[in-house]
Amino acid sequence: MDKENPDSKRKAPRRKDDDRVILHFCVENSNPSLKTLPLGIKQKSILATCNYVARRHGVKKLMGIQEAKRLCPDLILADGEDLSPFRDVSKRIYSLLKSYSWNGRVERLGLDEVFLDVTDIIAYNLELLNHHNLENSWFCLSREDPEKGFEFDAREVKGCVYGEDESQQGDDGSKWRLLLGSHLAFYLRQEVESMGYTSACGIATNKLLAKLAGDKNKPRNQTTLLSSHSPIPFLNPLPLAKIPGVGSKTIHALKTLLQTESTELTVHDARTHPAVSPFALERLLCGSGGEKGIGQKIWLLLHGIDGSEVKPARDIPRQISIEDTYRGLTTLPQIRASLVQITGSLLRRMHVDLLDDSPSPSPVTTPSATSPPPTTVPTQKSGGGGGRRWMAQPKTLRLTTRPYFPPSEWDKVEYNTGRASKSVPLPRFIFDLKEDSEEIVERLVEGTLLPLFHTLNPDPKKWRVGLLNVCVTNMSGGGHEGGGGSDIVAAFQRQKEVGEIRAIAFADDQLLGDDDDDGDGSSEEPAEWVEDEDEQDGVRCQLCGCAIPVFAVEAHGRWHELEED
C-alpha cells in the first residue's frame, strides 16, 4: 500500500552526513625572518619537522640530522625537545578558533591542527542568504549581534575547489553550505594570519574529507571538496597510508592480504580488490583484542564516509606527561637527577594547564583544615598562589621506562617494546603548593617515583635506562579551596591532631569516590611505597578497613632510604 510512497522516497536518499560542514585547519609558523631559509626542528638526533624551504631540498620529517644536513648543508636547526613554546602558540590559535564556534565543537589534533564543526553557523547564514544579491552578502558570526561578521561574495566558492568542473546538478543546499563554509574558512584563516601564522584549510562534509582536502593546497591556501559528486575519484589516487586511521599495522596487514607488497598501495587498490570487504577487514584487523567494528570503519573510510563527530572542546587534558630519552642511565644518582628534572617539568605543566589563571574571588584558605599549624612539616604556605584554584586534580601518577638499546641491537629489538609502566594514586600533597614546587619535586621523586622505578627495574645490574616518562592522568573535577569535605579526610584531620595515627593509606575508592575531595594532606610526611607480594591480603586502610592495593602513606613515621646497591 504505502510501499511506493513518493514522499518517503524523496527524503530517503539524503544522509545526515551531507548536511554537515567541517573545517580542518593546519597551522604553521610564518616566521618572516626565516621564511626564505631552510629551518628544521630537532629532537635529539632526529628532525621532528621542517619548513617548506627545507622540504624543497628533499628534507623530510623524522629524518636523521646527518642525512638532512647532507641534503641541505645550510639547514638551520632549532631545538624542539621542549615543546612549551609550541604548546603556547597552539593554545592561542586554538582559543582564537574556538571563540568563533557556536557549539563548542572544536577539536585539536596534535599541536598544529584543528577541526571545527560549523554546521550550525552555516545553517544560520544559509537562511540569511539573499539569492538576488549574492555579491554583497553578509556573513553573520553572532546570533546576538548582527553587526558582527564580514562581507563576502557568495557567487563563488572562496579559495580552491577540488575537481572544479561543470557538475552543477541539483543544488540542494549542500553546495551552498560548503560555499558558505569556504568563506568562513577564509575569514578565519585571515584571523590566524593576523596573529602571525599561515594556515591551510579543508572544507568538506566530514572530518576525513576535510582533512584530506586541506592537504591539497598546503601550506597557505584552502580547498573545498564539493559534495555534489562522489568523493571516490578524489580518494582513489591517494596512498592508503594517507587515510587517517590507517596506520603502519593496518598497512602491513592489508599488504599481506593483497599480496602486493612491492607497490605503494592506493585507496583505489584497496577499495577495488576482491578480497577487501568490511568483514574481511574486520577479520584481518580484529584478530586478537582489536577494536571491534574497525573493519567496517576502515572500509567506510575508503569510501569517503566518516560519521565521527568533532569532539566538543575539552577544557582539561586527559593526561599530562613529560618524557625524555637517554643513552643508558645506569646509576641511581643519574636516574634520580633525571627524575627530578622531568618531574619539575611535569609540575610546571600542571601549574600552567591545571591551575586557574584568575584568582578566586574569595581568598579564604582552608579555615578549619589548617587551623592547627602542623609542627611536623614546615611546608605549609597558607594556600600560596593568591587563591588560585585547581581546575582539575589528577588522581593517578604513572612512570614508564624503556631500556636503552645500543645501535648494535637495533635490528634485534622491536622499537617500542621493552616499555614497562606502572601507575599509582598521586599523592595529594602536591596540590598544596601553587607557586614554589621544589620541595614537592623532592618528595615526589624520593617518596613515589624512585620506589616505583625500583619495582619496574628491580635489578640494578640491568639498569640501562633509555627512556623515562612521568604522567599524571585520571583528572577529577575542580577542587575547591579549603577541602576537608569528606568524612575520610575529616577523620584523618582529627586523628592527626590528636597524634594517634601512625599510618594512613589511600585507597582508590577514597580518591575516586569524592567529587569534592581536596584531600588536604597538607602535612604528611613523604610517601612510602609498600609492595605486597600476594595482592589479596594486602594492607588495609586504617580508617575504613578497605583493602589497599599498593599505596600507603606514613603520617608521623619516617620513610626510610632505599637501599642502593
Place this chain on the structure above:
DNA sequence: CCGGGGGCCT
C-alpha cells in the same frame, strides 16, 4: 645519532 607528546580502544 631511534622524538615528545596526545587520543581512544580493549
Place this chain on the structure above:
DNA sequence: AGGCCCC
C-alpha cells in the same frame, strides 16, 4: 596496562 592511532 598495553596497542594502535594521530601530529
